[in-house]
Amino acid sequence: MMPVVDITDASPGERWNNYHKSGYSILKKRFALRSAELDPGRTDVAEGAVAVRNWLMDARDKGVPVRPVGGAWSPSNIQTVRGGWMLNTRRFNRCFKIAQADLAAGIDLDARELMLVEGGTQIDEINDRLESKPMRRSLRSSGASNGQTLAGACATGTHGSVLEAGGIQEHVVAVQIVTPDDIFWIEPASGVMGDSFIAATGSTTTLRDDEVFAAAQVAVGCLGVVTAMVIRTEPVYLVRPYLKLIDFSREDLETLARGDFLAFANNHGPTEDEGGPCGDLYFVMVVANPHKPFGRATVRLLYKTEWREDHVPVKEPGKLGQGYDSFTMLGWALRTFPWARGWLVRTIMHLAVGKGIRQPIFGTWGETTELHKPLADIFTGALFCGRADLTRAFPLACTAFTEAGGSTAVTMRFMKGGHGLLSPARWEDTAGIDFDGPCGDATEAAYLKIVEALDSAAIAFTRHWGKFNHLDADRVARDYGDDLAHWKRVQDRLLPNIADRSLFATQELRHLGLI
Amino acid sequence: MSPNDTLPIQLYISSTDLLRWGNAMNKRIILVAASLLAWVILALAGYQLSRLGEYLLGARTMLIAASIVATIAIVMLLGQYLAGTADYYLSIENPRPLDEEEDVITSKIWGFASQASRSYVPGLAGQGFADIRLFADRTQVLTTFATFGFSRSVKIAWRGNAGQHPLGEA
Numbered sequence: 220m221m222p223v224v225d226i227t228d229a230s231p232g233e234r235w236n237n238y239h240k241s242g243y244s245i246l247k248k249r250f251a252l253r254s255a256e257l258d259p260g261r262t263d264v265a266e267g268a269v270a271v272r273n274w275l276m277d278a279r280d281k282g283v284p285v286r287p288v289g290g291a292w293s294p295s296n297i298q299t300v301r302g303g304w305m306l307n308t309r310r311f312n313r314c315f316k317i318a319q320a321d322l323a324a325g326i327d328l329d330a331r332e333l334m335l336v337e338g339g340t341q342i343d344e345i346n347d348r349l350e351s352k353p354m355r356r357s358l359r360s361s362g363a364s365n366g367q368t369l370a371g372a373c374a375t376g377t378h379g380s381v382l383e384a385g386g387i388q389e390h391v392v393a394v395q396i397v398t399p400d401d402i403f404w405i406e407p408a409s410g411v412m413g414d415s416f417i418a419a420t421g422s423t424t425t426l427r428d429d430e431v432f433a434a435a436q437v438a439v440g441c442l443g444v445v446t447a448m449v450i451r452t453e454p455v456y457l458v459r460p461y462l463k464l465i466d467f468s469r470e471d472l473e474t475l476a477r478g479d480f481l482a483f484a485n486n487h488g489p490t491e492d493e494g495g496p497c498g499d500l501y502f503v504m505v506v507a508n509p510h511k512p513f514g515r516a517t518v519r520l521l522y523k524t525e526w527r528e529d530h531v532p533v534k535e536p537g538k539l540g541q542g543y544d545s546f547t548m549l550g551w552a553l554r555t556f557p558w559a560r561g562w563l564v565r566t567i568m569h570l571a572v573g574k575g576i577r578q579p580i581f582g583t584w585g586e587t588t589e590l591h592k593p594l595a596d597i598f599t600g601a602l603f604c605g606r607a608d609l610t611r612a613f614p615l616a617c618t619a620f621t622e623a624g625g626s627t628a629v630t631m632r633f634m635k636g637g638h639g640l641l642s643p644a645r646w647e648d649t650a651g652i653d654f655d656g657p658c659g660d661a662t663e664a665a666y667l668k669i670v671e672a673l674d675s676a677a678i679a680f681t682r683h684w685g686k687f688n689h690l691d692a693d694r695v696a697r698d699y700g701d702d703l704a705h706w707k708r709v710q711d712r713l714l715p716n717i718a719d720r721s722l723f724a725t726q727e728l729r730h731l732g733l734i
Numbered sequence: 735m736s737p738n739d740t741l742p743i744q745l746y747i748s749s750t751d752l753l754r755w756g757n758a759m760n761k762r763i764i765l766v767a768a769s770l771l772a773w774v775i776l777a778l779a780g781y782q783l784s785r786l787g788e789y790l791l792g793a794r795t796m797l798i799a800a801s802i803v804a805t806i807a808i809v810m811l812l813g814q815y816l817a818g819t820a821d822y823y824l825s826i827e828n829p830r831p832l833d834e835e836e837d838v839i840t841s842k843i844w845g846f847a848s849q850a851s852r853s854y855v856p857g858l859a860g861q862g863f864a865d866i867r868l869f870a871d872r873t874q875v876l877t878t879f880a881t882f883g884f885s886r887s888v889k890i891a892w893r894g895n896a897g898q899h900p901l902g903e904a
Binding site for chain 2: 263341353354
């Protein structure tokens with residue numbers, strides 16, 4: 220099979236919509252990258268990588284900008300190209316076990332921890348392959364939803380939500396990036412894969428360099444087309460979810476900002492009657508009503524426990540969900556009755572939580588992620604700040620947001636920072652504040668008021684690449700400083716010619732000053 | 735040539751496109767004119783029927799009967815309108831969806847003929863559907879009412895399946 224094919228049913232001027240229909244572009248042409256179904260996996264990757272390079276050369280010759288797109292999940296327009304060629308990678312979605320002999324000589328790593336993943340593989344597919352036999356492994360963390368491709372989620376630095384883990388790019392230990400002139404295999408300086416394996420993947424240049432690797436971990440789609448990744452996983456485990464409404468106080472916020480999650484969980488977590496924690500505290504999330512930030516709030520905790528062979532897969536992930544689908548909760552009511560926003564948010568939270576999840580049930584990490592479903596007409600924005608700044612940032616953000624007419628729930632999650640030069644989670648202890656709800660002009664304007672309020676209070680923060688962010692080149696340069704300079708140095712190494720860089724210079728990426 | 739190795743996309747509007755657009759517009763004008771004519775004929779028929787009813791049943795009985803029939807008919811129409819915009823959704827288990835595509839299929843002459851803008855979907859050859867959605871927007875439902883069901887359009891939205899491969903060896 221040919222790995223790159225035209226999608227022939229796109230007519231001139233037709234609008235291509237992203238997954239959530241929150242962004243669109245009018246394309247010159249659409250293409251699909253698909254697996255050639257070759258074995259072993261390295262030859263399939265090689266076939267795809269060479270086909271992508273030829274496709275890029277063709278685009279460069281014709282002077283057409285390109286954009287690869289996976290799950291098309293990002294609600295922002297960061298994944299779109301106007302008047303260009305789009306390459307949908309979703310059918311390049313195979314996963315492969317790695318043998319010990321494929322690793323670099325002398326490396327202290329167990330090949331059973333690793334998996335080779337093609338560039339279009341969805342998080343959902345990775346969870347399925349990892350958690351079932353023979354792998355019986357798990358991702359350490361991921362976003363709340365599972366519809367993104369791994370390459371796309373890493374490219375936007377999708378934040379994880381686990382107390383002791385970073386963004387999803389933390390799993391990546393090697394990445395293959397294709398440009399018109401080269402097929403790069405990029406690893407940390409310590410190395411991971413053996414030279415013969417790398418050569419068999421069609422890679423023409425191997426870069427074992429920490430700076431290049433850190434740039435490639437969060438590439439924002441500006442370094443080339445990601446065709447394969449090697450990820451490192453951990454033994455499969457189970458989590459016990461716990462969900463209930465609590466009275467969230469200023470003291471609770473201070474406890475979270477200190478990182479004393481255990482104290483918070485002891486106050487609000489499962490009682491002995493509810494079976495106790497059943498494991499180690501793994502995840503903490505608080506969903507608050509910005510109209511009354513210190514009042515009734517939803518808390519969701521996950522406790523990690525050992526895998527049991529008698530575990531029965533949970534068919535309804537909504538019952539376990541580590542995430543929070545506030546869009547369906549808030550619905551049309553907030554748009555229709557803007558004068559009742561505060562009461563509506565509170566009431567809908569009460570209804571959605573219901574009796575909560577109080578009795579012990581267990582699921583794998585993959586079973587906790589939400590099913591991929593389009594959430595049309597949504598607003599979703601995410602800010603990241605140092606956890607210590609949360610006591611100032613959270614009330615300030617809520618006040619600025621509601622005073623300007625914003626109407627979404629506000630979610631706090633906690634994670635480790637780092638793993639990528641352009642990772643928005645930049646602080647060793649990072650807090651993520653999400654604003655998820657129905658879209659509207661007032662909500663978008665209110666989001667900008669939060670930015671103003673946090674800037675006025677001199678609180679350092681960053682914004683999610685893939686969500687609504689209203690970033691521009693100056694702000695990106697200010698937020699990322701030297702890390703951006705290092706990232707651009709890597710970009711110059713991978714895409715040394717202006718013609719090559721122009722190939723990836725979409726309107727959105729130029730606006731962000733990334734190319 | 736495989737179904738996927740077809741010709742490049744046409745990037746301009748040809749005279750054939752203009753002709754097709756002209757034919758579609760002509761058909762639409764004929765449909766509107768025919769519907770208006772049917773409305774006028776039925777209005778006249780209704781008027782004559784009311785006079786006949788008044789003659790046979792008396793004015794008061796006829797008014798009561800007409801009000802009952804009109805109430806039921808209006809509620810039926812309202813129910814049909816609301817139900818007509820409903821969303822029908824079918825998905826395979828554990829879907830791996832690709833981009834959403836959409837097409838309009840129009841049934842003519844109360845279902846005796848139907849027409850889509852294309853007769854097959856080449857991009858999905860060899861991979862199948864992840865999910866399918868069937869629905870009509872408000873304009874399409876109202877058009878169905880206005881034409882007494884002669885012309886009924888629905889939208890079909892679908893997403894192809896990316897395929898599910900077993901774990902392989904690297």
